[in-house]
Amino acid sequence: MRYILPMELRQLRYFTTLAEELNFTRAAERLHISQPPLSAQIAQLEEELGVKLFHRNSRKVELTEAGASFLRDVRVIQNRLKEATLRVQHIDAGLAGRIEVGLSGSHFLGPLPGLIGQLAVSHPDIRVILNEMAPNDQLDALREHRIDVSISRQSVEDDLLCSRRLWPDPLLVALPPGHRLAASTRIRLDELAGERFVMLRRETSTFAERIFRACAAHGFSPTVEQTVAEVPAQLSLVMAGLGIALVPTSTSAYQPHALAFRPLDEPGLEASVHAVMRKDKHKAALETFITRLSRHSG
16 A cells, blocks of 8 residues: 655645646646646646546546545645644744743742743643752752753752742741741841741752851851741741741741741842753743743843
8 A cells, every 4th residue: 555755745735726626727826836737746646546536527627536535634634734833833932832840839839820820821832830849859850851940049050050040039037926026127147046947958958058057157056946848837837936937038928917027137148039940951932931930020
């Protein structure tokens, strides 16, 4: 059995045009060719298929039963080809594709969900898959091609990875109800030297490691009452009176009326949000995604 080769798509276009016009002269005019090449291509197509597609004589041209069936199938193929062409063009232009995102749970409390929702409306053919994981695990996943981008509070620049700052997220001191520092307008880091801290785990969070280093620069080591994996757990324990916590401003949406949040007066310590990705990234949709997120900072 013989099959039509991809190079013969032109023949299919000639065939459908003739099937619509049922006149060689008009079909040739539509195709902007002369009649002999059209007749030759139709004859070659019939020979390759091994069937007659048209009844033709000096007065008229008609589709055979096989030709009518072939026309229905060819139109399906042509429509699928048009869809495939648009799809690859959209992917190449960054208008379609699949993006695997790594993030920690704290980002669900900030602007990210709303921004992804806006992207779903403006770019419905870009599918964003959220993978909740610890920050250090996100970097491993990037290096192993398991995710395309990490939404992180750390900036990474090495031989393989690079970062783009998305938006600032200043630090707040989360205090339990009635805490003595709740009357302060701003709180300096050295004022927390005698406090009990609820901290993120240093082994999985470079953000927590930065807090420890900043405290050490002020001459004290935080008294850690509890360590947890995520910011919501920190805030729940602070609300229970187990200590205080340093958290990004965006996370204050969690139980905002049950806790006191005060700005931290420590210029060198911040929690800006970054997009961390591979330097050899190739997905055009990823650039669209990151550009849309970075506009939030404006």
